[in-house]
Amino acid sequence: MKPAPFGYAKATSVEHAIALLGQYGDSRILAGGQSLIATLNMRLSAPKLLIDINALDELKRITVAGDWLEIGALVRHAEAERSPDIARHAPLIAQALPHIAHPAIRNRGTLGGSIAYADPAAELPACLLALGGELVVAGKAGRRAIKADEFFKGLFETALAPGDVLTAIRVPVAGPESRHAFAELARRHGDYALVGLAAAARADGKSLRDVRLAFFGVGATAIRARTAEAAIGLGTDPVAALARDIDPGGDVQASAAAKRHLAGVLLRRVVAQLAEARP
Numbered sequence: 001m002k003p004a005p006f007g008y009a010k011a012t013s014v015e016h017a018i019a020l021l022g023q024y025g026d027s028r029i030l031a032g033g034q035s036l037i038a039t040l041n042m043r044l045s046a047p048k049l050l051i052d053i054n055a056l057d058e059l060k061r062i063t064v065a066g067d068w069l070e071i072g073a074l075v076r077h078a079e080a081e082r083s084p085d086i087a088r089h090a091p092l093i094a095q096a097l098p099h100i101a102h103p104a105i106r107n108r109g110t111l112g113g114s115i116a117y118a119d120p121a122a123e124l125p126a127c128l129l130a131l132g133g134e135l136v137v138a139g140k141a142g143r144r145a146i147k148a149d150e151f152f153k154g155l156f157e158t159a160l161a162p163g164d165v166l167t168a169i170r171v172p173v174a175g176p177e178s179r180h181a182f183a184e185l186a187r188r189h190g191d192y193a194l195v196g197l198a199a200a201a202r203a204d205g206k207s208l209r210d211v212r213l214a215f216f217g218v219g220a221t222a223i224r225a226r227t228a229e230a231a232i233g234l235g236t237d238p239v240a241a242l243a244r245d246i247d248p249g250g251d252v253q254a255s256a257a258a259k260r261h262l263a264g265v266l267l268r269r270v271v272a273q274l275a276e277a278r279p
Helices: 014-023 036-041 077-082 084-089 091-099 103-108 111-117 123-131 226-234 238-244 256-275
Strands: 007-010 027-030 049-052 062-065 068-072 134-139 142-147 152-154 165-172 178-185 195-204 207-216
Touching (some): 077 111, 084 091, 123 195, 123 207, 178 256, 207 226, 226 256
Antiparallel strands (some): 178 195, 195 207
């Protein structure tokens, strides 16, 4: 199939993109286009206007400011993979990036696009949730930050309002006590995960504190496993507590029972990773 007819506009600034979104209610932002082009071709999406933001260099920066690492929304996955700042200050994201699709897609796909699309089986929304990050959003009323815990609302649904542009993501800079772990199970490397888990914690002697577990592929959004988090902090079995956190449905890839089992397998692996000393 081919897309329905649409117009095209090239934004010259974030403010210009916001103005275009306000002028044309039925419009979409074009960044990497790795998900959008597919939905256009299948006519699952039929906007009247595509607003190309690829010329906005201000959205392509990776910077460290105080205790936060800020990654521009237009940073490509491949660029993030090669970034020494991300490897040093956000090792969880660095661990997850090679699992995202395949090199051709990572060369074009953007971090902001992946997070704004909010696919429940995608890696980056879960990483952002596990790290306690936040989203920087620009709109008619100015710029604001939205906590990751408040950003993902439902299946492909976020806190972005009509006319909003996601400009950057921020995550806390990793410190000497930081612990991170990532694991996913997929039929082939690069496929969407059957089940995945991103985790972050703080080492306190031989114990773990401030544990954050974000599962993906088990619900309509990435899901915090708060009961299992508390169990790790208390030194009790987190897998036994996991049933109170997730209730996955079956799909064409795996049954609900299989997903529950795989989630427990990944949780044990990730807890072992978190217990190891950070290099």
